[in-house]
Each structure stands twice: as structure tokens, then as C-alpha cells.
Amino acid sequence: MTSLLSQSINLFAVVLLVLAFAMIAQRRILTLIHLFTLQGAALAAATLIVGYLTGQHHLYFSAALTFVLKVVLIPILLHRVILRLNVRWDVETLFNIPTTMLIGIVLVIFAFNLAAPIAGLSTSIARGTLGIALACVLLSFLMMIVRAKAVPQVIGFLSMENGLFFAATAATSGMPMIVELGIAFDVLVGILILGVFMFQIREQFDSLDIRHLEKLKED
Amino acid sequence: MDPLLFVLAFPLLGGVLLALWGDRERAGDLNAAMSLLTLAASVWLTAIVVRDGPLTAWGEWFFVDPLNVFLVTLTAFVGFTTSLFSRPYMRIERDHGKMTPGRMRLFHSMYQLFNGMMLVALTTNNLGILWVAMEAATLTTVLLVSVYRTPASLEAAWKYFILCGVGIAQALFGTILLYLAAERAIGGGDEALLWTHLAQSKHLLDPEILSLAFVFLLLGYGTKVGLVPVHNWLPDAHAEGPTPISAVLSGLLLNVALYAVLRCKVLADGALANGLPGRMMIGFGLVTVVVAAFFLSRQRDVKRMFAYSSIEHMGLMTFAFGLGGPIANFAGLLHMTVHALVKSAIFFAVGHAAQKAGSQAMEDIRGLLKVSPTVGWGLMLGSLAILGMPPFGVFASEFLILTTAMREAPWATPFLLVALGVAFAAIFGRVQPMVFGETSLRPLAHPPALLPVFVHLGLALMLGLYIPPYLDGWYRQAALMIGG
Numbered sequence: 001m002t003s004l005l006s007q008s009i010n011l012f013a014v015v016l017l018v019l020a021f022a023m024i025a026q027r028r029i030l031t032l033i034h035l036f037t038l039q040g041a042a043l044a045a046a047t048l049i050v051g052y053l054t055g056q057h058h059l060y061f062s063a064a065l066t067f068v069l070k071v072v073l074i075p076i077l078l079h080r081v082i083l084r085l086n087v088r089w090d091v092e093t094l095f096n097i098p099t100t101m102l103i104g105i106v107l108v109i110f111a112f113n114l115a116a117p118i119a120g121l122s123t124s125i126a127r128g129t130l131g132i133a134l135a136c137v138l139l140s141f142l143m144m145i146v147r148a149k150a151v152p153q154v155i156g157f158l159s160m161e162n163g164l165f166f167a168a169t170a171a172t173s174g175m176p177m178i179v180e181l182g183i184a185f186d187v188l189v190g191i192l193i194l195g196v197f198m199f200q201i202r203e204q205f206d207s208l209d210i211r212h213l214e215k216l217k218e219d
Numbered sequence: 220m221d222p223l224l225f226v227l228a229f230p231l232l233g234g235v236l237l238a239l240w241g242d243r244e245r246a247g248d249l250n251a252a253m254s255l256l257t258l259a260a261s262v263w264l265t266a267i268v269v270r271d272g273p274l275t276a277w278g279e280w281f282f283v284d285p286l287n288v289f290l291v292t293l294t295a296f297v298g299f300t301t302s303l304f305s306r307p308y309m310r311i312e313r314d315h316g317k318m319t320p321g322r323m324r325l326f327h328s329m330y331q332l333f334n335g336m337m338l339v340a341l342t343t344n345n346l347g348i349l350w351v352a353m354e355a356a357t358l359t360t361v362l363l364v365s366v367y368r369t370p371a372s373l374e375a376a377w378k379y380f381i382l383c384g385v386g387i388a389q390a391l392f393g394t395i396l397l398y399l400a401a402e403r404a405i406g407g408g409d410e411a412l413l414w415t416h417l418a419q420s421k422h423l424l425d426p427e428i429l430s431l432a433f434v435f436l437l438l439g440y441g442t443k444v445g446l447v448p449v450h451n452w453l454p455d456a457h458a459e460g461p462t463p464i465s466a467v468l469s470g471l472l473l474n475v476a477l478y479a480v481l482r483c484k485v486l487a488d489g490a491l492a493n494g495l496p497g498r499m500m501i502g503f504g505l506v507t508v509v510v511a512a513f514f515l516s517r518q519r520d521v522k523r524m525f526a527y528s529s530i531e532h533m534g535l536m537t538f539a540f541g542l543g544g545p546i547a548n549f550a551g552l553l554h555m556t557v558h559a560l561v562k563s564a565i566f567f568a569v570g571h572a573a574q575k576a577g578s579q580a581m582e583d584i585r586g587l588l589k590v591s592p593t594v595g596w597g598l599m600l601g602s603l604a605i606l607g608m609p610p611f612g613v614f615a616s617e618f619l620i621l622t623t624a625m626r627e628a629p630w631a632t633p634f635l636l637v638a639l640g641v642a643f644a645a646i647f648g649r650v651q652p653m654v655f656g657e658t659s660l661r662p663l664a665h666p667p668a669l670l671p672v673f674v675h676l677g678l679a680l681m682l683g684l685y686i687p688p689y690l691d692g693w694y695r696q697a698a699l700m701i702g703g
Contacts, residue, residue, distance in 0.1 A: 114431070117427055118396070118399070118427065118428055118431060121399070121403065121425055121427070121428060122399055134392075137388070137392065141385065144381065144385065150377075153381065157381065157384055157385075160385070160388050161388070164388060164391050164392055164395065167392060167395050168395045168398075171395055171396065171398075171399045172395065172398050172399045172402050172407065173402070173407055175347060175394075175395065175398060175412075176345075176347060176408070176409045176411070176412060177409075178345075178347070178348070178409070179345070179347030179348065179350075179351065179412065182347065182348060182350075182351030183347075183350075183351060183354075183391070185351070186351055186354045186355055186358065189355070189358050190354075190358055190380075190384065193358055193361055193362060193380070194380065196362065197361070197362075197365070197373075197376065197377065197380070200365060200368060200373055201373055201377070203368075204368065204369075204370055204373055205370065205373075210377070212370070212374075213373065213374035213377050213378070
């Protein structure tokens with residue numbers, strides 16, 4: 001049973017990585033939010049299992065926090081934002097999926113190489129997955145770079161946060177509770193501010209295209 | 220009675236109070252009063268530290284030592300003078316129709332919270348909380364940068380949020396790696412991220428983990444410091460936000476971010492013992508100084524130009540701390556202090572000058588001395604001070620940095636001298652016609668509060684001629700603590 005559960009940590013880690021790739025390749029904003037919700041759920045499940053296997057009870061709390069924040073609150077906020085902004089069915093066309101995927105694969109290899117020596121030093125049960133966590137962070141990073149619309153950029157930002165939370169679980173037995181609470185609070189406030197912000201951008205430019213935001217150049 | 224409690228409670232309380240108070244008649248006064256209370260509490264805290272030495276509070280979650288005590292006072296002081304400056308400044312902005320009552324409420328409330336978050340970041344002993352407070356300080360200022368709702372300000376704020384968010388995420392990864400090293404060395408739990416505990420057993424931390432952690436921490440917090448190549452948010456945010464915010468971003472937030480880097484450097488130095496962190500900081504610092512100096516000479520917007528000057532000076536400090544050793548560290552700490560004072564003074568003068576001209580473009584600002592001699596002289600003296608003219612304090616710190624560089628890293632000095640020369644020619648050449656000559660500027664509707672400008676410049680002058688013994692003692696102790 002225990003070995004089955006510790007295997008399932010790896011399974012959830014892979015799910016996280018696959019979802020990160022799926023997000024990179026996804027053009028439709030609504031589907032992107034669904035993928036993000038799934039990623040949050042996978043993260044919460046992985047945290048829960050690590051907590052159960054190691055007997056670190058504060059990880060239960062961390063899993064609950066992730067669930068409430070990443071699976072319930074933030075997706076609800078995002079759905080409301082895209083509904084009010086009327087971008088629910090928006091499709092982003094201006095990026096090349098195969099090239100982005102290839103760059104993504106290179107990033108994953110890079111992340112695994114970077115994490116390999118350090119993962120061996122970790123005492124956590126999920127140490128093998130540190131490379132995956134770092135890969136998720138870098139893939140979200142890539143997504144933020146290639147996307148030209150505000151909502152996908154924000155989702156990239158949030159999914160980077162997912163990767164970081166998973167890194168904390170994979171490398172250590174979870175950050176101290178107070179720090180984790182603080183981070184969660186920052187993320188929540190951040191997403192609220194971004195929400196306000198998207199309305200301001202929309203009001204000003206009649207569009208959520210970030211390419212309007214490239215006027216401030218060095219002359 | 221714990222003065223630290225008041226230092227942290229006043230600004231947070233002020234943020235709530237001003238949010239409730241809204242844009243009534245006395246909101247500006249209330250803002251200044253809360254900042255004055257914070258300053259009083261931090262002076263009290265300083266007095267206690269002078270008397271009893273470093274202290275820790277509340278189960279070691281917070282601490283005050285020679286490295287952060289002067290930064291706390293400096294932050295509270297510049298926070299207070301900026302609140303004085305912002306009273307007439309924001310009133311004029313409202314008369315010009317740029318600020319609505321809702322925006323004024325946001326400005327005052329967030330200004331206090333911003334100050335509070337910086338003070339939390341400075342005094343916390345927990346590196347995780349340090350991260351949380353740094354991120355919170357960014358979040359409080361994002362909506363202030365876009366407060367005018369112009370296309371340019373929205374763009375600046377979006378860049379600020381996204382770039383700093385990505386940067387700070389890297390710092391979080393670095394913090395996680397640090398926690399991993401700490402877990403192996405001193406066991407996990409709430410104490411494992413306390414800086415004082417980590418510093419005691421820094422040689423036990425795993426060097427391999429720490430070198431990777433420091434790369435992430437330097438890049439992450441370095442984004443906030445404004446190090447090239449992750450500096451892009453800084454000039455936009457400074458130029459497009461309201462001037463009081465530019466002043467506190469330049470004078471305070473950048474310092475707090477550099478302070479975070481220094482705390483991490485102490486740990487990395489202890490674990491690595493190969494000088495890698497120092498060399499990385501020398502590299503980033505030098506590139507930053509040179510690139511910023513050349514960008515600076517191409518600017519047309521006065522606030523952008525001084526924002527690049529801030530990047531240049533932060534690079535110089537990073538370079539100094541990278542060199543390490545008692546003298547360069549001393550110079551770096553002194554430079555942090557005088558740069559904060561002088562740069563905020565310059566932004567105060569520049570803010571009013573831009574209001575008179577109705578534009579931030581330097582060619583529209585002409586002959587300040589004719590319309591208001593105080594703004595003109597403030598800008599002129601401030602520029603001379605920031606360019607490192609004796610007898611201002613910037614001269615003393617730059618002189619120390621350069622002489623140490625000649626001894627420790629002679630190859631770097633030509634780059635530094637060229638960069639400082641380019642910056643001098645650019646800023647001096649631009650400021651001169653702005654101050655002297657014929658004018659077409661309008662007088663202001665409300666008398667500006669220019670006392671802060673001259674108080675700041677007076678203090679910078681004093682630090683160039685005479686450093687009080689306790690301040691000197693802190694700098695020396697902190698310089699030893701940073702080591703390197």
C-alpha cells in the first residue's frame with residue numbers, strides 16, 4: 001500500500017508536468033483555466049499523499065490551502081473575470097505551438113540536469129520529483145514569455161506558483177506553515193490586483209492584448 | 220512596551236485608518252502624522268539599540284542588529300519626509316484633475332502599507348517572511364504606479380507586476396533551496412529559516428545547494444534591486460507613477476531588496492568559502508553601472524533619467540558588497556544611506572519642476588531659478604550631490620569604493636570611471652539648462668513643501684564631512700558581519 005502511494009506521488013508529478021505542457025499548447029482561454037484547475041487539484045493530491053506518508057501533519061493543512069485557493073477561489077475569480085470581460089471564447093492564434101513545445105522539452109532536460117545533484121541530497125520522500133517541479137516553473141515562465149494576452153500571462157504566473165509549491169513539497173517536507181500562509185495570501189492579493197488591472201487595461205485599450213503595452217521603449 | 224511593535228504597527232494601522240478615512244480634508248495630514256509616529260517609534264527603537272545593543276523580539280521572529288537598524292531609521296525618516304512632500308504635491312495633482320477622491324484614498328492607504336511592509340521585511344529574522352513582505356511591498360505599489368490610468372502608466376504597472384513577480388518567484392525557489400540546506404544542517408521546523416540560526420551554522424550548509432540557491436536569490440531579489448539585465452521595470456515604474464512613489468521606490472524599496480541579497484550573501488559566503496557570491500555580485504554590479512550610465516545619457520524624460528541613475532548607483536553598491544572586506548562594505552552601507560537621501564530629494568524637486576512645466580520632458584523644463592529658486596537650487600545641489608561632488612556623502616562612499624576597487628579588482632576601475640564620467644556629463648549637461656536660463660514655467664497653485672529636500676541634502680552633506688560615532692560603529696560592525 002505504502003509503495004503504491006509513494007508511486008502515486010510520481011504519478012501526480014508527471015500529471016503536473018503534462019498539464020504544464022498542455023497549457024503551453026492551449027490556445028483557448030476557457031480550456032486554459034480548466035487545465036489550471038486540474039493542475040491545482042493534482043498539486044493538492046500530491047501534497048496530501050506526501051503528508052500522509054511522512055506523517056507531517058502540517059502538509060494536510062497545506063494541501064487544504066492549495067485546494068481552496070487553486071481549485072476553488074482563483075478559478076472562480078478567473079471565470080468571473082473572463083465572463084465580465086467577455087473573452088470567454090477567445091482564441092489566441094499568434095504563437096507557434098511546435099516550436100514552443102520543442103523549447104519546452106529543452107527546458108525540461110535543463111531542469112532535470114540542474115536538479116539532479118541536489119535532489120540526491122534531499123531527505124524528502126518525493127525528492128525524485130524536484131526536477132519535475134523546476135521544469136514546471138520554467139515551462140510556466142516560457143508560457144508567460146510567448147503569450148500576448150493578459151489572461152494567459154496571468155495563468156502562466158499562477159501555474160509558476162504551483163510549480164514552486166510543488167518544489168517546496170518535493171525538496172523539503174514543506175515550508176514552515178507561517179511562510180506558506182504568507183505566500184498564499186500574497187498570491188490571492190496578487191490575483192485580485194491583476195483582476196482590477198485587467199479591467200483598467202481593457203477600459204484604456206479596448207483589448208486585453210499585451211502588445212498594446214509595448215510603447216515604453218528606450219529611444 | 221516594545222518599540223519594535225510600534226514601528227510595525229503604526230504604518231499598518233495607518234493603512235487601515237486612511238482607507239476608512241478616505242479623501243477627507245485632512246487625509247494628507249493624517250498620512251504625515253502616521254509616518255511621524257512611525258519615525259518616532261523607530262527613533263525610540265534606535266535609542267534602545269544604541270543603549271543595549273542588538274535585540275531579538277517575539278521568539279526570535281524579529282530582530283534588530285547593526286545591519287538593519289540604520290535602514291529601519293532611514294526608511295521611517297524618508298517615509299516621513301516623503302509624506303510631507305506628498306501633501307501639497309498630491310493636492311496639486313488633484314487640482315490638475317489627475318487624481319480623483321477614490322485614487323487619493325488608494326494612494327494614502329497604500330503608501331502607509333508599503334512603508335509597513337518594508338519595515339517588516341527589514342526587521343524580520345525569518346527569510347520566508349522576508350520574501351512574503353518583499354512581495355507584499357510590490358503588491359501595494361502596483362496600483363499606485365497605474366494610478367493615473369494613462370496607457371503608459373498601465374503598461375509600466377503591468378511590467379512592474381509581471382517582471383517583479385517572475386523575479387520574486389525565483390527568489391522563492393532560492394528560499395526553498397535554502398530551507399532544504401537548512402533542513403539537512405540544523406533540522407526542519409519553524410526555526411530553520413531564522414537568519415540568526417542559519418548564520419550560526421552557515422558553514423554546515425551544503426555548498427552545492429547553497430551555490431544554486433544564491434544564484435536564484437541574487438537574480439530574484441536582484442530584479443527588485445534593478446540589476447541589469449532584469450531592470451526593465453524600474454525606469455517605467457519610476458517615470459509613470461506619482462513622484463512621491465518614485466521617491467520611495469528609489470530611495471527605499473531598492474535598498475530593502477539589496478538588504479535581502481546581503482542577508483543571503485552572508486549565508487552563501489559561509490557555506491561556500493570560495494568567494495563565488497562576491498564574484499557574481501561584482502559581475503552583475505559592474506555590468507549594471509556601465510549599462511545604466513549609457514542608457515542614462517539617452518533619456519529625455521527627467522524622471523526616467525534619474526531612475527537610470529538609481530540603477531547605476533544600485534549597481535555600484537552591489538559591486539562594493541561584491542568586493543567585500545571591511546572598507547568596501549563600509550562604503551556600500553554609507554552609499555545606501557546617502558543615495559536614499561539624495562535621490563529622494565532630487566525626486567521631490569523634479570516632481571514640482573514637472574508640475575510647473577506640465578511635462579516630464581527635459582526640454583520643456585527651463586529656467587527653474589527664475590520661477591522658484593528653491594526648486595532650482597534643490598535640483599542643482601541634489602544633482603551635484605548624486606554625481607559625487609565633494610563635500611557630499613556620495614563623494615566619500617564613491618571614493619572609498621573606487622580606491623578599494625583599484626586594490627582588489629584593478630581591471631574594473633576603468634569601467635567604473637568611464638561610467639561615472641558618462642553619467643556626470645549626461646546629468647550635469649541636462650540639469651544645467653533646466654535650472655538656469657529663460658523660463659516659461661507657471662507658478663504652482665499650492666506652495667510646495669521643499670523643506671525635506673534641504674534636510675535630506677543637509678544630512679548627505681553632514682555624512683560627507685562627519686559621521687556620528689554610533690553610525691560609524693554600526694557601519695563597521697555590519698561591514699564585518701557581511702564579511703566577504
